[in-house]
Amino acid sequence: MDTHVGSVDGSAPAADNSTLGCPASAVGCPMKSGAPAPVSSGEASLGRHLARRLVQVGVSDVFAVAGDFNLTLLDHLVAEPGLRLVGCCNELNAGYAADGYARARGVGACAVTFTVGGLSVLNAIAGAYSENLPN
Numbered sequence: 001m002d003t004h005v006g007s008v009d010g011s012a013p014a015a016d017n018s019t020l021g022c023p024a025s026a027v028g029c030p031m032k033s034g035a036p037a038p039v040s041s042g043e044a045s046l047g048r049h050l051a052r053r054l055v056q057v058g059v060s061d062v063f064a065v066a067g068d069f070n071l072t073l074l075d076h077l078v079a080e081p082g083l084r085l086v087g088c089c090n091e092l093n094a095g096y097a098a099d100g101y102a103r104a105r106g107v108g109a110c111a112v113t114f115t116v117g118g119l120s121v122l123n124a125i126a127g128a129y130s131e132n133l134p135n
Contacts (some may be wrong), residue, residue: 047076055082059109061101062086063094069115074111091117095124103133 050073054062061087062077064070077084088094094110099130102108 013056022032039058043082045076047073050083051080051083054109055080058105061099062109062111063088064081065089065091065110065113065117067117069113070111077111091120092123095121096127099128099133102128128131 001073054077060086064074064077065088066074074085077083086097087109088097091110091112094112097107098110099111100108110121112118
């Protein structure tokens with residue numbers, strides 16, 4: 001997660017969020033319209049970018065299970081002022097917690113390690129998909 005990305009200084013205007021299907025200025029769109037604070041190139045990383053984007057789409061709680069391969073990402077999530085990391089006992093619980101959070105708030109997020117953890121959280125994702133919940 002220490003992969004550095006290009007300029008994330010927030011100087012460019014926010015573009016339409018095609019993933020959510022609405023522009024940031026649209027009524028009811030979960031995107032926040034405020035521009036993020038500038039980030040110096042020394043602290044620009046993929047993990048920081050993901051954390052900031054989660055806040056921008058309306059996530060304030062991320063359900064997580066710490067593992068060897070996601071500790072750096074979790075450090076970035078904890079460092080983001082608008083996010084709260086909620087520890088879960090296992091990956092399936094994190095997935096179901098994010099599912100319930102998304103049903104109540106419109107969007108949810110969970111962070112788990114890959115392999116066994118990622119395969120376990122797929123059950124919660126498949127359950128949400130089978131109930132035709134929005135992506």
